[in-house]
Amino acid sequence: MGVRVGPEVEVSALFQQRATDDANSRDRLVHGDETALIDLHERFSSLVYTIAVRVTRDSTAAEDITQEVFLAVWQRPHDFQPDRGSLRGWLAMMAHRRAVDLVRREEAHRRTNLAVRLYDATFSRGDPVGEQVSDEDAAARLAEALKALPERLCRAITLAYLEGHTYREVAVVLGVPEGTAKSQLREGLRRLAEALRETHTGEVEGR
Amino acid sequence: MTHDAVAELIGAWALDACPPDETELVEEHLASCDTCAVEAAALREAAADLGGAYLRPPAHSLSRLLAAAPAKSPYGTQVAALDLLLSDLTPVQWQRPALGELTVRELVAHLAATDSLVAHALGLPTAPPMPAPPPSPAARTEAVLRFEENRSPSQTHRAWRSQADEIAKASTSAGAVMVKLSRTFPLEDALTARAYETWIHREDIASATGRPPMPPLPTHIHPMADLAARVLPRVVSRAVASSEAVRLHLTGPGGGTWTVPLDPASAMTSPATAITVNVVDFCRLAANRQAPSQLAITIEGDIPLAHAFLAAVPSMAPVP
Known part of the structure; x- marks a missing residue:
């Protein structure tokens, strides 16, 4: 009590705690504990499902991807390495990769037959498939962070992450060299990571 | 690929926007470059936020998942x-003594040796090849220890693990197979015995390397306790001459009640004594990892008989 520590120390403690919690979840899954799977679904199904919906624009496909991701975690929990990133980031990656694979496979069909785009190319707050909004704050913070990005970086990231384009396709769509597309993606994500870190610091101080 | 060329690709990689061949190159590099791994992890975290996490999956998502998740x-x-x-072990920890004179690595080889008797019964190949007829677990352990002698910990680790995976896979479709370990068991009991021994040696290794013990789930400890209760009459009758029976109340999640006749040949009589003890403690006792005096045990009825029984329980170990 009474000892003040800088935000860096608190953020580092926060990440340390996160890594320990993630490792515990992983261990419980390895030991076959079904309650760990239920906890994980409770905490992260919105994250996984939202990524899948936004990339595939198909709620049925997104539901299937959500199932696949959590089943994969149940069957191969030891694939998660706590020292290489968070459980949250890992789940998001599995969801996103599956969604992108699906979109790329169905790309031709999807892009020629979808008469009405369900989303703008930029970030829509709309709810095309009718699910309940579960975390408006998160959506607002994200919109805020994206708005702060220069238009070219925001556009490059949107094309890559939400539309499932490779950086080479991003370069073609934006009419820039591939090297520029690569560095825009990296620079944009770096700035978002920075904004994200500030959000985490705010959360710690607000406790 | 050079460090700089990979570093350029990290943003695209974190967004899953690299072609497959470049994804592979980036991931190879990340495994060996801490600087890039740190940046990659941070960018991955940022990418995870891009979805927004504001839609809920349909209400039946969890029940569908639990119905589809195969029981382990x-x-x-x-x-x-x-x-x-x-x-998670360091090279030094692999060489620590874990059980008697056996090091951690040798104990893993011992597990692989006994597992190989199950593998053989399932028709799987074993290394070294299994002699005919299959030897006892102790003789097989000696043969495997000699075979593994000059191998590295990671080779022994992989050999044990891949054989175990083959056993798990083959046993799901196996018919009525009998497995000769220290006794002859139907496959299902043999697998329970292997689960039991794997758990006990995991705790040996955990204790040798400064990690906490972690018992199996209740649904997994129950069949182990049941196997012990069924094997015990033959074990205990060697040490305790009695035609009475013992009632075992094993408490805690996964527990239950068993009646153990002390003379396997005699007809079931009503129990002369009742012993109440935690199920995990009892399983460790039967594996000779805890002494009766260390445990919280309640006895009713014939107290000397109960003590004689408890003293004989650890002779069931080494775990069948």
């Missing part, structure tokens, strides 16, 4: 749990 077998689970522990 006790053996497969204990193998995975030991594998997790082994993956």
Whole structure:
């Protein structure tokens, strides 16, 4: 009590705690504990499902991807390495990769037959498939962070992450060299990571 | 690929926007470059936020998941749990004594040796090849220890793990197979015995390397306790001459009540004594990892008989 520590120390403690919690979840899954799977679904199904919906624009496909991701975690929990990133980031990656694979496979069909785009190319707050909004704050913070990005970086990231384009396709769509597309993606994500870190610091101080 | 060329690609990689061949190159590089791994992890975290997490999956998502999630077998689970522990060991820890004179690595080879008797019964190949007829677990352990002598810990680790995976896979479709371990068991009991021993040796290794013990789940400890209760009459009758029976109340999640006749040949009589003890403690006792005096035990009825029984229980070990 009474000892003040800088935000860096608190953020580092926060990440340390996160890594320990993630490792515990992983261990419980390895030991076959079904309650760990239920906890994980409770905490992260919105994250996984939202990524899948936004990339595939198909709620049925997104539901299937959500199932696949959590089943994969149940069957191969030891694939998660706590020292290489968070459980949250890992789940998001599995969801996103599956969604992108699906979109790329169905790309031709999807892009020629979808008469009405369900989303703008930029970030829509709309709810095309009718699910309940579960975390408006998160959506607002994200919109805020994206708005702060220069238009070219925001556009490059949107094309890559939400539309499932490779950086080479991003370069073609934006009419820039591939090297520029690569560095825009990296620079944009770096700035978002920075904004994200500030959000985490705010959360710690607000406790 | 050079460090700089990979570093350029990290943003695209974190967004899954690299073609497959470049994804592979980036991931190879990340495994060996801490600087890039740190940046990659941070960018991945940022990418995870891009979805927004504001839509909920349909209400039946969880029930559908639980219905689809295959139940885990006790053996497969204990193998995975030991594998997790082994993956975390330093080279020095692999050489620590874990049980008697056996080091951690030798104890893993011992597990692989007894497992190989199950593998052989399932028609799987074994290394070294299994002599005919299959030897006792102790003789097989000696043969495997000699075979593994000059191998590295990671080779022994992989050999144990891949054989265990083959056993788990083959046993799901196996018919009525009998397995000769220290006794002859139907396959299902043999796998329970292997789960039991894998758990006990995992705790040996955990204790030798300064990690906390972690018992199996209640649904997995129950068949182990049941196997012990069924094997005990033959074990205890060697030390305790009695035609009475013991009632075992094993408490805690996964527990239950068993009646153990002390003379396997005699007809079931009503129990002369009742012993109440925690199920995990009892399983450790039967594996000779705890002494009766260390445990919280309640006895009713014939107290000397109960003590004689408890003293004989650890002779069931080494775990069948």
